[in-house]
Amino acid sequence: xxxxxxxxxYLFRKEGQNVTLSCEQNLNHDAMYWYRxxxxxxxRLIYYSQIVxxxxxxxxxxxxxVSREKKESFPLTVTSAQKNPTAFYLCASxxxxxxxxxxxxxxxxxxxxx
Amino acid sequence: AQSVTQxxxxxxxxxxxxxxxxxxxxxxxxxxLFWYVQSPGQGLQLLLKYFSGDTLVQGIxxxxxxxxxxxxxxxxxxxxxxxSDAAEYFCAVxxxxxxxxxxxxxxxxxxxxxx
Numbered sequence: 001x002x003x004x005x006x007x008x009x010y011l012f013r014k015e016g017q018n019v020t021l022s023c024e025q026n027l028n029h030d031a032m033y034w035y036r037x038x039x040x041x042x043x044r045l046i047y048y049s050q051i052v053x054x055x056x057x058x059x060x061x062x063x064x065x066v067s068r069e070k071k072e073s074f075p076l077t078v079t080s081a082q083k084n085p086t087a088f089y090l091c092a093s094x095x096x097x098x099x100x101x102x103x104x105x106x107x108x109x110x111x112x113x114x
Numbered sequence: 115a116q117s118v119t120q121x122x123x124x125x126x127x128x129x130x131x132x133x134x135x136x137x138x139x140x141x142x143x144x145x146x147l148f149w150y151v152q153s154p155g156q157g158l159q160l161l162l163k164y165f166s167g168d169t170l171v172q173g174i175x176x177x178x179x180x181x182x183x184x185x186x187x188x189x190x191x192x193x194x195x196x197x198s199d200a201a202e203y204f205c206a207v208x209x210x211x212x213x214x215x216x217x218x219x220x221x222x223x224x225x226x227x228x229x
Contacts, residue, residue, distance in 0.1 A: 006157075033216075040123075042221040043204070090157055102148045102206070103217060105157035 146208030
């Protein structure tokens with residue numbers, strides 16, 4: 001079955017460490033997105049990519065980095081510059097020119113600073 | 115700028131009662147509209163979508179939504195709520211030009227179901 005896989009489900013980061021969250025899709029979608037979710041704040045867009053080798057900053061890109069070397073993969077790195085990284089991170093694909101179909105979401109990664 | 119407002123942050127209904135979750139949007143053209151549901155610790159699941167045609171759309175799990183252009187609304191309804199419907203619900207609008215495809219999400223409404 002087609003879908004989006006996020007890993008790991010839980011991730012713990014020490015102060016000053018970079019960590020990378022994985023997002024893989026087999027839906028053949030061109031566009032992929034990363035959101036951060038905090039209690040009471042809805043979904044906030046971190047980065048998005050509409051095509052391989054291209055990506056754009058979202059509303060809260062500071063302290064994060066991404067790459068899009070393959071259509072299927074859109075990993076997110078939370079760098080040490082992100083001062084408050086504890087949150088639930090969601091990856092999605094879809095949208096693009098066929099935005100009427102909406103997004104498909106992964107099941108999320110919960111990142112905690114220890 | 116495009117925006118989505120969900121006026122109710124938290125709603126509590128009794129099991130078996132009817133439900134309506136409100137969503138208002140701001141968008142200049144004909145919008146693409148979506149409702150998603152999120153159970154705790156999970157991703158978002160698409161409930162239903164509207165992009166043209168009949169303004170009353172049916173979705174999964176017995177939900178429906180009605181697009182009202184004059185009121186810029188896309189409210190979600192269910193005739194009889196089940197305890198398993200307790201979750202967070204997000205309304206979204208497809209925004210921007212056709213080659214961006216970004217969705218703009220509301221802040222979400224948390225639904226609590228009383229036995």
